[in-house]
Amino acid sequence: GDSVTQMEGPVTLSEEAFLTINCTYTATGYPSLFWYVQYPGEGLQLLLKATKADDKGSNKGFEATYRKETTSFHLEKGSVQVSDSAVYFCALRGSGGGADGLTFGKGTHLIIQP
Amino acid sequence: EAQVTQNPRYLITVTGKKLTVTCSQNMNHEYMSWYRQDPGLGLRQIYYSMNVEVTDKGDVPEGYKVSRKEKRNFPLILESPSPNQTSLYFCASSNFPNSYEQYFGPGTRLTVT
Numbered sequence: 365g366d367s368v369t370q371m372e373g374p375v376t377l378s379e380e381a382f383l384t385i386n387c388t389y390t391a392t393g394y395p396s397l398f399w400y401v402q403y404p405g406e407g408l409q410l411l412l413k414a415t416k417a418d419d420k421g422s423n424k425g426f427e428a429t430y431r432k433e434t435t436s437f438h439l440e441k442g443s444v445q446v447s448d449s450a451v452y453f454c455a456l457r458g459s460g461g462g463a464d465g466l467t468f469g470k471g472t473h474l475i476i477q478p
Numbered sequence: 479e480a481q482v483t484q485n486p487r488y489l490i491t492v493t494g495k496k497l498t499v500t501c502s503q504n505m506n507h508e509y510m511s512w513y514r515q516d517p518g519l520g521l522r523q524i525y526y527s528m529n530v531e532v533t534d535k536g537d538v539p540e541g542y543k544v545s546r547k548e549k550r551n552f553p554l555i556l557e558s559p560s561p562n563q564t565s566l567y568f569c570a571s572s573n574f575p576n577s578y579e580q581y582f583g584p585g586t587r588l589t590v591t
Contacts, residue, residue, distance in 0.1 A: 407568055408582040410581075465511045465513070465523040470518060471520055
């Protein structure tokens, strides 16, 4: 079945550092890929998405590129802020056409120190 | 404001005492879903519903029931809760099949003693 693998952390960085959170996936066909963010005490919010190979999703300074050849969707940001501290989830939606839900990674806890 | 609401946000109960967690969305989405979030396991889907009166099992349905009598509401029912159902629960809705993006509620933290 489909699966998503990401580093769990916690990942601790200083403010203005460069961020990479790795995400790799296993799925048949051409899944849609997502990054969700969960701030403390809140539900998940969609951060960005990509629906086909080589697409780049971007939002709030974050970027991720759908790499079919390496089955990856790494999240990057050039200069993180304290307000970026949250848990980040990589997720995929299989291309099978059914109505089942997203497959999530286990989440990466990001801590940004001032 | 487009949103998914859940109630209660926090619940402590005892083993075997039936409970219901409500979920409501105001986006006219046909697709709704329940997930549980556990440390080290991420989010796992419990049940989903493609439309009124249409529900199906997700990855971890044991011990849960759902109903979908109206498009906006999708309650999660634990008829006889057990301690292994202590978790953080999220309801989500989606404009499936037009979009796979899911909108999540704020979560319900359930403790079963």
